[in-house]
Amino acid sequence: MRWQTVVRLVIAGLGLAVAVLVYTQWSARPDEDATATDAPLTDPTAIRVSDQGGVFDLLSADGTPAMSIRYREQKEFADGRMEFTDPSATFVRAGVRQTMEADRAVTTGKMGPTGLQPTQVDFSGNVKLASEDGFMVEVDDEATFYNDEQKTLIPGAMRFTRGRLSGSGVGAELYMDRSVLWINSAAKLTVAPEVAGGVPIEASATRIGLADADHFMVLEGDAVMQHQSKRLSSDNARVSFTPVGDIVQYIEMRGRSAVRTTGGADGRALTAANINLAFAPDTGLLTNAQLAESAVAALTDAGRVTRISGSTIELHTGPDGETLTRLDATDPVEVQLPRDGNQQAQTTIRAQTLLAEGADGKGLERALFTGAVRYQEVSPAQRGQPAATRLATAESLSLDLKGDLGQVDVARFRQQVRITDGAFTASAAEAVYSRAAETLQLRGLTGSTRPKATSADVDVVADEIDANLATDAFDARGRVESALTPATTATSKTKTATGTGLFERGTVVTGVSNRLQYNRTTGSALYEGGVFLVQGESRLGAERVAIEDASGNLTATGKVSSKFALESVAGAKTTGKQTEVRADELVYTEAARTAVYSGAAQLDTATGEKISAARITLTLQEAARSLKTALATAAEGGTVLVRLLKGEQASGATVTYDAVTEEYRVQGAPATMVVPMEDRPGECNVSSGTLLTFFRTQGASRMTTQGGAVGQQRPVKCAEVIK
Numbered sequence: 001m002r003w004q005t006v007v008r009l010v011i012a013g014l015g016l017a018v019a020v021l022v023y024t025q026w027s028a029r030p031d032e033d034a035t036a037t038d039a040p041l042t043d044p045t046a047i048r049v050s051d052q053g054g055v056f057d058l059l060s061a062d063g064t065p066a067m068s069i070r071y072r073e074q075k076e077f078a079d080g081r082m083e084f085t086d087p088s089a090t091f092v093r094a095g096v097r098q099t100m101e102a103d104r105a106v107t108t109g110k111m112g113p114t115g116l117q118p119t120q121v122d123f124s125g126n127v128k129l130a131s132e133d134g135f136m137v138e139v140d141d142e143a144t145f146y147n148d149e150q151k152t153l154i155p156g157a158m159r160f161t162r163g164r165l166s167g168s169g170v171g172a173e174l175y176m177d178r179s180v181l182w183i184n185s186a187a188k189l190t191v192a193p194e195v196a197g198g199v200p201i202e203a204s205a206t207r208i209g210l211a212d213a214d215h216f217m218v219l220e221g222d223a224v225m226q227h228q229s230k231r232l233s234s235d236n237a238r239v240s241f242t243p244v245g246d247i248v249q250y251i252e253m254r255g256r257s258a259v260r261t262t263g264g265a266d267g268r269a270l271t272a273a274n275i276n277l278a279f280a281p282d283t284g285l286l287t288n289a290q291l292a293e294s295a296v297a298a299l300t301d302a303g304r305v306t307r308i309s310g311s312t313i314e315l316h317t318g319p320d321g322e323t324l325t326r327l328d329a330t331d332p333v334e335v336q337l338p339r340d341g342n343q344q345a346q347t348t349i350r351a352q353t354l355l356a357e358g359a360d361g362k363g364l365e366r367a368l369f370t371g372a373v374r375y376q377e378v379s380p381a382q383r384g385q386p387a388a389t390r391l392a393t394a395e396s397l398s399l400d401l402k403g404d405l406g407q408v409d410v411a412r413f414r415q416q417v418r419i420t421d422g423a424f425t426a427s428a429a430e431a432v433y434s435r436a437a438e439t440l441q442l443r444g445l446t447g448s449t450r451p452k453a454t455s456a457d458v459d460v461v462a463d464e465i466d467a468n469l470a471t472d473a474f475d476a477r478g479r480v481e482s483a484l485t486p487a488t489t490a491t492s493k494t495k496t497a498t499g500t501g502l503f504e505r506g507t508v509v510t511g512v513s514n515r516l517q518y519n520r521t522t523g524s525a526l527y528e529g530g531v532f533l534v535q536g537e538s539r540l541g542a543e544r545v546a547i548e549d550a551s552g553n554l555t556a557t558g559k560v561s562s563k564f565a566l567e568s569v570a571g572a573k574t575t576g577k578q579t580e581v582r583a584d585e586l587v588y589t590e591a592a593r594t595a596v597y598s599g600a601a602q603l604d605t606a607t608g609e610k611i612s613a614a615r616i617t618l619t620l621q622e623a624a625r626s627l628k629t630a631l632a633t634a635a636e637g638g639t640v641l642v643r644l645l646k647g648e649q650a651s652g653a654t655v656t657y658d659a660v661t662e663e664y665r666v667q668g669a670p671a672t673m674v675v676p677m678e679d680r681p682g683e684c685n686v687s688s689g690t691l692l693t694f695f696r697t698q699g700a701s702r703m704t705t706q707g708g709a710v711g712q713q714r715p716v717k718c719a720e721v722i723k
Contacts, residue, residue, distance in 0.1 A: 046083075048076035056084065067091040069105070082107045082118070098131040102143075111147060121145040127154075135162040150177040158183070164192040169208070179212035187219075201227040205237075215241040223253070229267065231260045234275070247284040251277040259289070261300065269298040272313070285321025290314050295329070299404060304338035306406035310354070318360040324404065327364065329354040331371065338406045345377035345390070347408075347435070349397065356405060363403035373397045375411065375433075390421045390469065392433065408435050417442075421469050423456040428465070438470040455520060459483040462516070473519035480516045484509045484525060486549070502540070502554055502564055502588050502595060504625060509535040513545075523549025531556070537578055539563040542586070552590025560586045560597065566606065566620070566627050577606040579627070581616060593620040593628070603630065607696065610643040611655060627659040639668065641723055649674040649722060650692055650701075657696075666692035671711075673701050674721045684718040687711050 043049065056069045073085035087105040091098055102123040109119025127139035141156035154172040161167075167190065169183035187208035191201035206221025216238060219225075223237040235255025242249055253259075257275040261267030273293030280287050291297065295313040299306045310329035318325045333354045337347035352371025358364040375397060377390040395415035399408050413419075413431040419440065428442035428451035442451035442465040451465045453474055463478025476482070486505045503509050514529025527533070527545040543558025556562070563578035584599025595618040597603070603611040603618075614635035619628045632640040632655040642650040642664065652668025666673070670688040677683045687703040689711025694701035703711030 043075060045077060046075040047078050048074075050074040056082075071105075080108065080110055087123075093131075096131050096133050098129065100127070100129050102127040109147075117147055119147050121147075133162075136160060149175070151175050164194070166190045166192070178214075180209065181212075182207065182209040199228045201225075215243055217241075226262075229261050229263045231258075231262050233258045233260075242281050247281060248279050249281060250279070251275075253277075257291075266300045266302065268315075269296075269300070270313075270315075271296045280319075280321070283319075283321070285319070286317055287321070288314070288316050297327075299324075299406065301404055301406060304406050305336075306338055306404065307334075307336040308354070308405070309334045320361075323361065323363050324356075325358050325360060325363070327354065327356040327367075327405070333369065335369075335405060337408060345379040347375070347377045349376075350374040351397065356399075356401070358401070358403070364401045364405060365403075367399040367401060367405060369397040369399075371395065373413070375413070388422060390419075392417065392419045392431070394418070394431070410434055424453070424467070424469065424472065425455075426453040426465070426467065427451070438468065440467040440469055441465075442467065457485040457520070458518060458525075460516060460518070471519060471521045473521065474517075476516045476518075478514065480511075480513045480527075482511045482513070482516050482527075484511070484518075502562075503533075503535045503538060507535055509533050525549075537563070537565040539578070540586075552588075554586070554588040556586040557584070560584065562586065562597075564625075566625055579606050579618075580604040581618070583616070593622060594618065595620070601632070603632070608645045609696065611640065611657075613640040613655070614638060629659060630657040631655070634668075640666070642666065644696075647676045647722070650694070651723075652692065662696040664692075664694050664696065671703070672721075673703060674718075675701075676718055676722075677715070680715075682718055683715050684721055685713055686716050686721055687713045 051073045053072050054070070054074065056071060056074065057067070068090050069084055070088045070090070071084040071086060075083040077083070084105045085103075087102055089100040089105075100123070103125025104123070106122045106124075107118035107120070108122075111117050111119050122142060122144045123139075124142040127141075127143045129135075129137040137158060137160040139154050139156065139158045143152055143154045145152045152174040154174075157168070157170050158172050159166070159168045167183070167188055169185060169187040171184035173182040173184065174180070184207050187205050189203040189208065193200055203219065203225045205219035205223040207219075209218040209220070211217070219237040219239075221235065223232075223234050225232040225237070232251065232253065234253035234257035237254070238250075238252040239248060240250040240252075241247060253275040255273065257270075257272050259268065259270040259275060259277070261269055270289060270291055272291035272295040274291070276288075276290040277286060278288040279285060291313040293311065295310050297308045297313050297315065299308070308327070308329055310331065310333040312328075312330045314326075314328040315324060316326035317323060331352040333349075333351045335349040335354065337349070339346060349369060351369035351373045354367065354369050356364045356367035358366070373392075373394045373396060375392040375394075379388045379390075381387040392411075392413055394413035394417045396413070398412045398414075399405075400410040400412075401407055402409055411433040413433065415429065417426075417428045417431045419426040419431060426440065426442055427449070429445040429448040430443040432441040432443075433439070442453065444450045444463060450461050450463060452459070452461045453465050453467060453476070454460070455472065460474065460476045460480060460482045462476035462480040465474055465476045467474035485508050486503050511527060511531065511533040513527040513531040515527070517526040517528075518524070525547045527542075529543065531540070531542045531545045533540040533545065539562065540556060541559070541561040542556035545554065545556045547554045560581075560583045562582075563580045565577075566579050581595075581597050581601065581603045583597035583601040586595060586597050588595040597616045597618075598614070601613050601616040603613075603616050605611075611630070611632045613632035615633045617631040617633075619630070620626065621628050632642075634640045634653050639651045640653065640655045642655055644650070650664065650666045650671070650673050652666040652671035654667050656665040656667075657663070658665075667690065669690055671690055671692040673687040673692050673694070675685045675687075677685060687701065689703040689705040691704045692701060692711070703713070705711050
């Protein structure tokens with residue numbers, strides 16, 4: 001509804017009522033044709049009676065007729081009173097012929113320059129005002145005109161109509177000199193619909209006052225204006241109009257004020273202690289709404305309700321009077337965003353201030369919350385899952401909108417950002433949150449603390465962190481510092497962290513890299529660029545490391561360097577020394593308990609042996625972090641080289657080490673063993689064959705050839721064979 005419709009028609013009609021009821025100056029003379037007697041026939045108190053009917057003219061100060069009163073009987077009394085029975089007054093106002101009728105009219109007192117104007121005129125019994133243009137006022141009991149105050153008083157019930165406009169009340173006051181009408185009790189105004197079956201416009205209050213000359217209307221006590229789905233209500237209201245055209249300019253509502261959309265239709269529901277509405281003077285469409293004290297604005301679009309509350313709220317609309325182009329709210333501000341098919345969470349935003357803006361025709365496109373911002377999403381409990389809360393705090397929050405506050409595209413948090421989502425927490429100078437995609441971008445500012453993200457099993461600090469809250473994953477970049485806790489078991493149905501058998505499960509692995517991609521749901525972590533992982537005495541460096549928690553597998557590539565504190569035998573404590581391996585690539589498979597190092601692999605055992613090969617495969621015990629076997633394989637045309645503690649060397653195509661028996665098996669064509677001679681410095685014994693076996697702690701070895709024959713042995717200069 002265009003609110004000015006109600007008031008414009010009301011003020012036009014009642015303004016006419018003012019003109020009808022108020023009289024000009026009076027000067028009376030008896031009608032020359034009237035029949036009169038000197039002695040009263042029916043009333044002994046009368047000094048003159050005319051019972052034949054006639055016309056009594058009331059003259060203006062200039063002597064011209066102001067009103068003619070036809071009557072059935074006229075009486076004049078010694079005190080100056082004049083009484084008319086069945087009077088019918090006719091006069092012209094603003095070029096419109098008007099009449100006023102009653103059962104009885106009595107004039108009393110004398111005033112005015114000539115002394116002939118009555119001080120008071122009392123009309124009683126079926127008082128009726130009517131004009132040729134269709135306006136009518138009816139009073140059941142009486143109406144009194146007081147000339148000195150230019151006031152007409154109606155103490156009882158009154159009704160009026162003018163075209164589609166009608167109204168009623170109990171008690172009314174009409175002031176001619178100010179063009180003011182008050183309906184003092186049970187006041188109602190109604191504008192009938194233009195077409196049959198339409199909805200009328202209605203206004204009501206305990207008391208309604210209309211000031212035609214000053215262009216405003218006042219509703220006092222339970223003021224209500226309603227049309228179709230729009231209802232305005234307050235304790236009191238004042239409606240101001242344009243001087244020309246009687247178009248509403250302002251509606252000021254005071255006390256328990258509300259503007260509501262009824263019947264389930266889309267629109268705005270506004271409530272506050274006080275509400276001011278402003279309208280465009282050319283079109284009469286709403287341009288501005290100001291809400292003060294406990295202000296609430298509920299905006300409904302396609303059945304979705306966005307609720308804004310604050311100490312004050314101000315709304316601005318575009319030329320159509322409907323589309324919001326600006327919204328201001330002050331502390332304490334609270335906004336509740338609507339749920340929809342894709343967003344089941346109830347979202348609430350609190351702050352000290354809110355400013356939302358947009359272009360004409362597009363609605364709200366951006367919003368800024370400032371001061372102690374608190375953004376909260378509460379997801380209801382679902383089958384198998386408890387209720388969940390996602391919370392973000394910051395000093396400011398800006399929103400990218402799609403026409404209104406209920407259509408949030410992107411949320412941007414700035415300054416002292418803190419985010420909590422279950423076990424996930426984050427902090428940053430800036431954060432960008434996509435409500436639909438449930439993604440989060442954490443950023444730092446120059447000179448500020450770097451972004452940090454923490455979950456149940458990982459802590460990450462980086463220059464940039466992108467998180468997916470739906471899948472519990474993130475991508476950290478730029479000097480990443482991390483701390484991950486490997487899962488207790490790789491076969492656990494509920495994965496709690498990323499882990500591999502190369503690292504002790506349940507113990508934190510700290511790391512640095514240029515990038516870390518982590519997904520807690522799938523249990524995977526990918527480190528890239530200058531990777532260095534540490535757990536106790538264990539180390540792993542590479543250009544790229546991928547860990548799968550579900551399988552326990554690990555892959556490392558590019559300048560792989562690893563040190564692991566492995567047990568010498570199952571259940572034994574580590575010696576404090578690490579098994580160190582360097583290679584181009586490492587592939588660890590948890591199911592097979594194997595760690596395969598490829599590409600110029602170099603193994604330095606915890607006990608001091610060194611093995612060089614194209615590929616080295618370490619096999620761990622099934623239920624312990626202890627070595628079971630080591631297999632070194634040469635590249636095609638190459639050899640595996642084993643350096644022992646006393647300077648011995650063994651080489652061949654393959655070398656196998658059994659950690660339980662501590663036995664080496666060297667195979668090849670040939671397999672060789674070089675042992676420095678203790679009594680002949682600089683000379684070595686070289687044994688060759690196809691199979692060489694020896695124990696790590698024993699100096700003796702056994703060399704055989706294919707078929708089982710003993711291998712050959714010869715002395716040579718050590719410098720020729722020692723590598």
